[in-house]
Amino acid sequence: MARPKSLRKVVKPPGFKGYxxxxxxxxxxxxVDLLYEEYEALKLADYDLMTHxxxxxxxxxxxxxxxxxxxxxxxxxARAFVEVKEIKAVYGHALLDKSWLVCNKCFARFTIPETIxxxxxxxxxxxxxxxxx
Amino acid sequence: MKTLITSTADTVDAPFDKRYGRAAWFCILNEETGETTxxxxxxxxxxxxxxxKAAEKTVELGAQKVISGDxxxxxxxxxxxxxxxxxxxxxDLKVKDIVERIKG
Numbered sequence: 001m002a003r004p005k006s007l008r009k010v011v012k013p014p015g016f017k018g019y020x021x022x023x024x025x026x027x028x029x030x031x032v033d034l035l036y037e038e039y040e041a042l043k044l045a046d047y048d049l050m051t052h053x054x055x056x057x058x059x060x061x062x063x064x065x066x067x068x069x070x071x072x073x074x075x076x077x078a079r080a081f082v083e084v085k086e087i088k089a090v091y092g093h094a095l096l097d098k099s100w101l102v103c104n105k106c107f108a109r110f111t112i113p114e115t116i117x118x119x120x121x122x123x124x125x126x127x128x129x130x131x132x133x
Numbered sequence: 134m135k136t137l138i139t140s141t142a143d144t145v146d147a148p149f150d151k152r153y154g155r156a157a158w159f160c161i162l163n164e165e166t167g168e169t170t171x172x173x174x175x176x177x178x179x180x181x182x183x184x185x186k187a188a189e190k191t192v193e194l195g196a197q198k199v200i201s202g203d204x205x206x207x208x209x210x211x212x213x214x215x216x217x218x219x220x221x222x223x224x225d226l227k228v229k230d231i232v233e234r235i236k237g
Contacts, residue, residue, distance in 0.1 A: 113216035122220050123234050
């Protein structure tokens with residue numbers, strides 16, 4: 001079994017659920033899933049203009065891991081642009097500060113303390129969860 | 134893992150209590166065995182600090198997860214500090230409905 005991923009701290013989740021291209025002729029394609037930590041990495045590096053070292057400390061991960069997440073974020077966005085795909089914000093392995101989550105299946109709202117590693121609904125065990133806006 | 138569910142009475146057929154600190158009973162569900170045990174909340178009628186007392190009781194009973202209708206600010210802070218998972222359910226359910234959902 002692969003080593004479980006350490007959680008990446010995300011200060012603020014993205015303020016959108018996704019982006020859609022317009023003015024294209026193609027059929028709808030599968031969207032690109034942009035994880036919260038990838039959004040956060042892109043934001044810290046290219047919007048807040050931090051160095052990878054500073055940004056990795058904020059997210060509680062090593063510089064190398066940060067670089068990988070950041071690279072993945074850029075590549076996903078590039079792929080979405082070039083292949084005219086939607087971008088969808090997906091929870092991923094984020095740890096949100098004092099976050100409340102909602103289950104899309106049973107609509108229970110809940111927190112996930114640091115001691116719990118499972119990122120699913122504590123009531124119905126569904127993985128279909130997202131942050132409460 | 135132990136889960137605390139707030140209840141209006143000491144049976145699983147009772148509706149679950151949507152208040153945390155002032156819930157009448159606390160139901161402890163052992164998720165491994167499916168057993169439920171009920172504890173009376175002595176601080177349900179307290180003048181103040183019911184949320185704090187309830188959080189202390191939760192820690193004392195060894196629950197790692199609390200299911201209720203809402204949590205007050207004091208209870209929230211304490212439960213967060215003790216790394217206890219908080220779950221809010223807004224539907225009108227019986228205690229046994231919640232137990233069933235957890236068992237899946």
